[in-house]
Amino acid sequence: MPRIAYLGPERTFTEQATRRLVDPATHELIPATTVAAALELVRLDKVDAAVVPVENSVEGSVPPTLDGLALGSPLVAIAETVLPVRFTVLVRPGTKAADVRTVTSHPHALAQVREWLAANLPNAAELATTSTAAAAVAVAEGTADAAITAPIAAEGSALTALAADIGDVADAVTRFLLVRKPGLVPAPTGNDRTSIVVVTENRPGSLSEVLVELALRGIDLCRIESRPTREKLGIYRFFLDFAGHIAEPRVGEALSALHRTCSDVRFLGSFARADGDSPPPPPGTGTAEFTEAAQWLTQVRAGGQA
C-alpha cells in the first residue's frame, strides 16, 4: 500500500486534505509532527508522498512549506486541493471563558481568529503548536487551557466546544499540495498550475525580466512571493505559480528562457488546478499557434519558405 505522510496528528486540516487527495482505503496515512518532518520522510523514501498546507486565503503562505520545497533535494507537487477552514475552540469540560489563561494552536489558526480572541479571550496568552490537532492534545494533557482546532477535532475527544465557527473570515480556504520525489509529471488536464522557484541576480530589472518571459507568452501569473535566500539581506527566492502545464509549448519556452537567464530555477510541479478555471490564452499564445510557428521556423531554416 502506498504510504502518505501528512502534517498530523489525526484530525488536522491536513489530514482532511489528504483524504481528498488520496483514497484512504488504498493508501496508508502516516502522521508527521511538522511539515519539515513530512517532507523528510519523502526524501528518505520512508513514504511515497506527503501532503502539506501551502497557502491560506487569509493568512497567506505557509513558510515552512515554501522553504521545505525550495531547499534540500528536489520534490515536486503532483496534485492540490483547496479546503474550507472553519475554527472551533476546544476546552476541558467545565472550563469557562473566564478560566482560560492560555490558548494554543498552529500559528495559521491563531492568525485567523484574531477578532474572536480579542473579543472573548483578550487576556489569554498564545502558545504556538505544530498543528491544530496537536493543540487539542495539549489541552487534553493540561499544558494549555483552550485550543483552536478544526471542527473534526471535537469528534471522539474528551474536550468540549466553547465556541464554533469563530474565523475572522467566514469563507477562508487553505490550499494543500501532494508532493513526492521527481518522477513522471501528471498529464495536462487543460486547467493546470505550474509552480516554480527562481533566484534572480540582484540588479535593476531582473524580477521584471522574469515576469516579461511569462507575459510575452500570455501566461497568467497566479501567485508570486518572496522568501529570503538566507545568504544576506536583499537576495530573495521568488515563488511563482502560473496557469498552464510544462508540456504546453508556451510554458516550456518560458521555463527554458528562465533557465537561461536566472541564477537558479527549480520546477515544483505541473498539476490539475483546484482553485478555479484559468482564462484562455490570449490570441497568438495557444498551443496550436506555438506548434504552427515552430513548424514555420523549421521550414524557413530549411530554405522552404514559399
Ligand SMILES: O=C(O)C(=O)Cc1ccccc1
Ligand atoms: O494544523 C492543522 O490542522 C493544519 O493542517 C495546518 C493548518 C492550520 C490552520 C489552517 C490551515 C491549515
